[in-house]
Amino acid sequence: MSETSKNSRRSFLKGAAAAGVGAVAAATTARAQGTPDPLITEVQPWATGLGDGVDATPYGLPIEYEADVVRRNVPWLTADPISSINFTPIHALDGTITPQGCAFERHHSGAIDLRKEDYRLMINGLVDQPLVFTYEDLERFARINRVFFCECAANTGMEWAGAQLNGAQFTHGMIHNMEYSGVPLRTLLEEAGVKPEGKWVYVEGADASSNGRSIPLEKALDDVLVAFKANGEALRKEHGYPVRLVVPGWEGNMWIKWLRRIEVMEGPVESREETSKYTDTLANGTSRKWTWVMDAKSIVTSPSPQAPIKHGPGPLVITGLAWSGRGAIKRVDVSKDGGKTWETARLANPGQPMALTRFYLDTSWDGKEMLLQARAMDETGYVQPTKKMLREVRGENSVYHNNCIQTWWVKETGEAENVEVS
């Protein structure tokens, strides 16, 4: 922190305290100098007895007081719980890593139970040598580690129809961000030897849906990973244990779980998941397809409908996440007035390609209502659009690829609501 910003902050806090508007300094000074606070002046029960020993939890879960920080679904969204979705509690998280335990799920025929011993990965089609790998085989290839976001193409999809879901978890929670360890798909394809006429790969999972998708060979040879660890440990069952595909920056539907087969082909398959689904129907009834890349997007996670402001006017940290499937986030702006004026937020760390970036706006709240928005810019110069701009190009028939600017109406009470501004 620079001396200048430090001093201006202290001045601000002192000013706030002097004005008696409930700033941090005022609150804490009162506790230290005014009425004694027994929680600090008296010996508490937890300071006198013994707590849990190290045998309590060989694998630990969050403390009971965090029981609301879980994946949630929206029952009316889909009738069938098996082929359904849930959402990461992004309103309650900070930093950038998403713990596997609360990272969103999307299944097409449910999360299957597949042992490492039963795992096989076949590479066939236009290759010099068809190959079948066991899990142990995969562990013998040089592997790499990278952090990437995975966003469902349908994330924010319900918002095409208006301001529908009241919480960042539900509007933007079909995303997670993990450190993957895996073998570059390029390595395995080179092991099999791709024939000159091979231009695409078709990838499918071992579950009943198989969820097959076509990927251009150029992408397959670029940065796609055959991953077996996330955030250091084995993939969770619901994320494709023991092996999933990681397709950086591209829609989550292509990140095939329980990865079973990779066929090298001359052209794409035009499978169900890339024709009737995961395309964008335009106003004239035709559909955009091969809309693989997730464009730059951002969301204020706090304050938000599930994370209201619980204090009075004064210092307020506005925070959120930004990402782009085309590279690194370079800048995030925040508006408090529905997009009329913008302030540039602080990025917690320099943006990394195709990974979540945390932003903060360290500000002062005057206690009045706000129309909070965030707007991301990525390294290509692309700027996150308004919903109006998206609708002008795409019409109103879309479900997928909604990367519009989101608005939270923060009321004088500190509560927030999902609204749409023209």
Added chain:
Amino acid sequence: MSETSKNSRRSFLKGAAAAGVGAVAAATTARAQGTPDPLITEVQPWATGLGDGVDATPYGLPIEYEADVVRRNVPWLTADPISSINFTPIHALDGTITPQGCAFERHHSGAIDLRKEDYRLMINGLVDQPLVFTYEDLERFARINRVFFCECAANTGMEWAGAQLNGAQFTHGMIHNMEYSGVPLRTLLEEAGVKPEGKWVYVEGADASSNGRSIPLEKALDDVLVAFKANGEALRKEHGYPVRLVVPGWEGNMWIKWLRRIEVMEGPVESREETSKYTDTLANGTSRKWTWVMDAKSIVTSPSPQAPIKHGPGPLVITGLAWSGRGAIKRVDVSKDGGKTWETARLANPGQPMALTRFYLDTSWDGKEMLLQARAMDETGYVQPTKKMLREVRGENSVYHNNCIQTWWVKETGEAENVEVS
């Protein structure tokens, strides 16, 4: 991957296949062209039914097949399970992030149960204005995100007496590495206003042990964090929920959990935890104290006693972790012959200051026994020493700060054992 390395790898694999020594290519080719493998040629049960729906686990745990990837203790190490330790299963992890669920614990009077509403942090002593913060107050200050390792000073401590514990989890598992979100301690100290005579802070926790430690003001104002999130979510109970101190690069004992009080003082307290404990007794009976920084260190996590080689000769990935409390890891070398010859390992990513670095040596195993070692070098030019070198300086009375080179004897069977080489 460069063309050169790609080609040499393919040549190697083809050669190995021709020689029939069980390399990856040989194994996979046999499965693809020889005896049909029903696991790939026949429809399996998990491809015909439905798996778990999204309501199965609002907060997910690892799949049952990973039940051995848990924290473990060593019963004979300490008699009292409350004031004891357990170990991160580093032999089974990859990448650099440690999931909170299996990150080691060390308690001095057990893990206490402290609600956010009951949380208070006092700053007192040589300050202009004593302050008491609630949890909510802390959330109103500008916060940052950083990944740091936390290593217990006693990690590898049992190895001073010889090769004692048979597994990387037990010899080197008192370490974890997480992405923290928190407020710089500097911000809070500036809020209170440190008086000119204040040169140290004394920090203590809310548990019965209080575990008080003295920290020079220079460090406190440098990079110490008052953290409330780790890997995106709330700290776990066993790691200090709701607030712990993060003291980058310094011994874990100073990372006060359930952080309760910070007193600004003229000098250090010379508390139990920094006099009779966490000092290094030398050959002449005197003790080194203020040995805060964890020096550069590394460990091969696989193969290792708990992670034997399960395949025959041919491609083998040797992997491990390196770290330094003095900055970034710049290089890791691996020896297969007990330190006679060394090969430079590949760092998965450039080393980050005071954070774990993953290294790989992508090699070929000839099926013969190896004496595996890793040797870390950090950005200061410091090179991880042998145990012999450490003993020459420190004698054999120490428990803490053992950063010596570790040796695994990998046998022809692929099994590994903790040994000491002269």
